[in-house]
Amino acid sequence: MTLPTNPAELETKRGTFFRALFGPSEGFVNIAIRPGGKWIEHTFHYPDELPNMLKVIQDNYKQGSVWFCPQLLKSKQIPAGQHSTRVKDNVESCPVAWAVLDKCDPKLCIVPPSFTIESSPERWQAYWTFRDPIDPEQAELICKNIAYHHVPDGADKTGWDLTQLLRVPYTLNFKYENLPPVMVRHASRTMYQVDDFKPYMESRVSVRMQEFTPMPQLLPTEAPLDLLQRYRRSLNPIVFSLFSVQPSTGPESDWSKIMWQLIMLCYEAGLSREEVFVVASEAACNKYKRDGKHPRLLWEEVCRGQNVTEEKFNAVVPRKEDRQPIITDAELKSIEGVETYIERYVKWAAGLGDAAPQYHHAAAFMSLSAILAGAIRLPTSFGIITPNMWFMILADTTLTRKSTAMDLGMELVDEVDSDILLATDGSLEGLLTAIEARPGRPAVFLRDEFSGLLESMQKKDYYAGMAETLTKLYDCKTMKRVLRKETITVRDPCLLMFAGGIKNRVQSLLTLEHVSSGFVPRFVFITAESDVTKLRPLGPPTTLDSSGRSKLVAELQEMRERYVHDQITTHRGKTVGIQTTKVEATLTEAAWERYNIFETTMLYSGINANQPDVMTPVYDRLAKSTLKAAILIAASRQLTGEVVVGLEDLLVALRYANEWREYTLEVIEGIGRTSNEALLNRMYKTIKVHPGVARSRLMQWYHLGSREAEVIFATLEQRGLISGTRIGKTTVYTALGENL
Numbered sequence: 207m208t209l210p211t212n213p214a215e216l217e218t219k220r221g222t223f224f225r226a227l228f229g230p231s232e233g234f235v236n237i238a239i240r241p242g243g244k245w246i247e248h249t250f251h252y253p254d255e256l257p258n259m260l261k262v263i264q265d266n267y268k269q270g271s272v273w274f275c276p277q278l279l280k281s282k283q284i285p286a287g288q289h290s291t292r293v294k295d296n297v298e299s300c301p302v303a304w305a306v307l308d309k310c311d312p313k314l315c316i317v318p319p320s321f322t323i324e325s326s327p328e329r330w331q332a333y334w335t336f337r338d339p340i341d342p343e344q345a346e347l348i349c350k351n352i353a354y355h356h357v358p359d360g361a362d363k364t365g366w367d368l369t370q371l372l373r374v375p376y377t378l379n380f381k382y383e384n385l386p387p388v389m390v391r392h393a394s395r396t397m398y399q400v401d402d403f404k405p406y407m408e409s410r411v412s413v414r415m416q417e418f419t420p421m422p423q424l425l426p427t428e429a430p431l432d433l434l435q436r437y438r439r440s441l442n443p444i445v446f447s448l449f450s451v452q453p454s455t456g457p458e459s460d461w462s463k464i465m466w467q468l469i470m471l472c473y474e475a476g477l478s479r480e481e482v483f484v485v486a487s488e489a490a491c492n493k494y495k496r497d498g499k500h501p502r503l504l505w506e507e508v509c510r511g512q513n514v515t516e517e518k519f520n521a522v523v524p525r526k527e528d529r530q531p532i533i534t535d536a537e538l539k540s541i542e543g544v545e546t547y548i549e550r551y552v553k554w555a556a557g558l559g560d561a562a563p564q565y566h567h568a569a570a571f572m573s574l575s576a577i578l579a580g581a582i583r584l585p586t587s588f589g590i591i592t593p594n595m596w597f598m599i600l601a602d603t604t605l606t607r608k609s610t611a612m613d614l615g616m617e618l619v620d621e622v623d624s625d626i627l628l629a630t631d632g633s634l635e636g637l638l639t640a641i642e643a644r645p646g647r648p649a650v651f652l653r654d655e656f657s658g659l660l661e662s663m664q665k666k667d668y669y670a671g672m673a674e675t676l677t678k679l680y681d682c683k684t685m686k687r688v689l690r691k692e693t694i695t696v697r698d699p700c701l702l703m704f705a706g707g708i709k710n711r712v713q714s715l716l717t718l719e720h721v722s723s724g725f726v727p728r729f730v731f732i733t734a735e736s737d738v739t740k741l742r743p744l745g746p747p748t749t750l751d752s753s754g755r756s757k758l759v760a761e762l763q764e765m766r767e768r769y770v771h772d773q774i775t776t777h778r779g780k781t782v783g784i785q786t787t788k789v790e791a792t793l794t795e796a797a798w799e800r801y802n803i804f805e806t807t808m809l810y811s812g813i814n815a816n817q818p819d820v821m822t823p824v825y826d827r828l829a830k831s832t833l834k835a836a837i838l839i840a841a842s843r844q845l846t847g848e849v850v851v852g853l854e855d856l857l858v859a860l861r862y863a864n865e866w867r868e869y870t871l872e873v874i875e876g877i878g879r880t881s882n883e884a885l886l887n888r889m890y891k892t893i894k895v896h897p898g899v900a901r902s903r904l905m906q907w908y909h910l911g912s913r914e915a916e917v918i919f920a921t922l923e924q925r926g927l928i929s930g931t932r933i934g935k936t937t938v939y940t941a942l943g944e945n946l
Contacts (some may be wrong), residue, residue, distance in 0.1 A: 235249070299339035299341075304363065306353070449491075465492065549572045550761075568615075580647045
């Protein structure tokens with residue numbers, strides 16, 4: 207649908223909207239216009255100056271986006287010390303509640319909006335008109351409740367505060383190239399009172415980890431009665447009656463009490479949060495279903511039951527992490543056929559040997575970062591982001607050829623810049639001294655067997671504090687270390703780390719303190735398992751693809767010439783310093799919007815994980831690493847010397863991040879395992895590889911006594927990881943679970 211071409215018709219439509227929105231109220235309306243990227247604000251008295259306001263909108267809507275503040279202000283005078291009339295202290299009253307629903311379908315709203323605005327294709331804003339204007343703080347709380355309730359549905363959680371700007375209907379949205387119109391899609395005369403929004407207040411009941419817990423996208427598919435039958439041995443028999451018998455509708459009936467009793471008895475029997483929700487949803491005592499209320503209200507009650515179970519009765523409720531997708535199928539399809547330096551590198555490297563292909567992804571990104579990290583930076587509202595990346599590739603054995611993959615990438619880098627690699631061993635002071643000599647220039651710390659460094663950090667005094675130091679260097683912060691004979695000052699560091707190791711060994715040396723301190727989350731982990739079928743037999747040397755290698759080296763050299771501009775400082779004919787001029791990267795609006803969605807998804811996943819204190823920083827840093835990857839991809843594709851990260855660049859990075867998350871979870875979940883846990887893991891993997899293996903054979907392979915074997919097999923069976931079948935005088939085992 208397009209806008210009417212008649213100016214009088216447009217002004218009439220806008221005037222009808224504002225009169226219906228503000229009604230008979232009086233106050234001042236703030237209008238913000240952005241022609242040519244500059245903000246211009248006007249303040250008009252409503253309703254006296256409504257014609258003037260409509261004329262200003264009509265005169266400017268083709269020049270830039272037009273917004274308005276949906277609250278009425280006290281004065282058109284700019285308060286002292288401010289730059290706009292649109293400040294909270296200047297808000298007089300609120301004739302409406304508002305919400306930036308964004309991707310949330312307005313049909314999901316518990317309270318139907320009075321007005322629904324499509325601000326761009328499939329993006330929504332909504333208003334609820336009050337019978338009488340209400341207090342600003344009260345309106346802001348209602349809007350906050352609405353926003354946070356619908357965040358899992360796609361709403362913008364930042365669109366609830368006073369002085370929020372929303373798009374004026376029947377104008378153009380300049381965020382998109384095709385300038386889609388802002389249209390009123392639904393309007394009604396429905397008016398509300400504060401009490402009508404109580405359902406949103408109920409849904410904002412705080413749960414343990416967050417102000418709200420998003421509803422899971424995936425729920426158990428098992429029927430509720432089947433779930434109860436599976437737990438029947440531990441269930442109180444009254445549960446079946448609570449589930450099946452509908453409470454009476456008389457004044458003495460307490461549906462809330464019956465529902466709460468059902469929920470708590472289910473938790474007592476060992477059901478997970480998601481399983482309790484499935485049972486309660488179909489229960490005859492579901493008061494929310496009876497009253498036609500949103501299922502999220504029931505979900506919040508189930509979450510409260512979980513908190514009470516864990517905190518008051520000291521019982522742990524089984525949880526399943528709600529792992530939301532990082533990139534959609536439609537987005538993956540949109541970047542099919544997009545080839546970047548990363549894909550070209552992987553295609554070349556994969557043809558040279560039998561190393562795990564995901565290792566080549568790490569080497570490709572490291573080679574890009576090594577060349578570009580010192581020359582490019584991304585200014586953000588929280589500081590400067592430098593695309594210096596840390597990768598750690600881990601293997602179960604040496605058969606995955608991690609060292610080979612690491613060497614291929616670093617040999618290319620060495621050919622382009624022979625000074626970029628630091629020594630692979632040495633003290634902390636030696637490392638700082640080497641970086642001190644390269645201010646603003648990338649320095650790659652290459653360590654093939656990282657477990658050796660971790661062990662030294664724990665046992666040798668001169669390695670004390672190395673994890674904290676490396677973490678600060680990752681953040682490109684100036685450091686000073688005072689020694690007896692000298693002071694080492696590292697300015698503008700740009701440290702890259704490329705590490706490898708045997709996974710079990712590295713996991714046994716890392717601790718949860720390494721995670722919470724931020725050291726481990728700064729790595730992007732890549733893991734692989736040995737696949738004997740892909741190993742190439744030893745034989746005479748093969749002809750290397752020199753042409754493919756030369757093309758990649760030429761690409762890196764071209765990038766270096768394009769972005770790296772060193773300014774050499776001399777004194778009396780001697781070089782005393784080299785400073786690299788920085789290129790400032792930018793993101794398009796679409797890329798920023800998509801990245802914020804991705805980062806929010808990652809944070810929700812971390813907060814709702816089994817170990818939120820561990821996974822939240824891990825997911826947060828993984829999001830930042832993905833943004834760094836997008837910067838590098840954009841820089842490698844552009845020939846102008848400028849770096850503009852578009853949506854396509856970010857989606858390519860998200861495609862890799864989708865894999866990185868799985869590898870990271872695999873590593874983090876194994877950190878700090880005891881020797882017994884490691885043995886359980888090895889036993890499980892052996893049974894998984896050899897289904898139907900006999901108990902006696904496993905005992906021989908792992909040198910187990912009868913008592914030790916009894917504990918191990920019983921533990922694996924009780925965890926639901928293996929199943930034992932008695933055949934004659936022995937027992938054979940088959941793996942059931944996915945992992946420990």
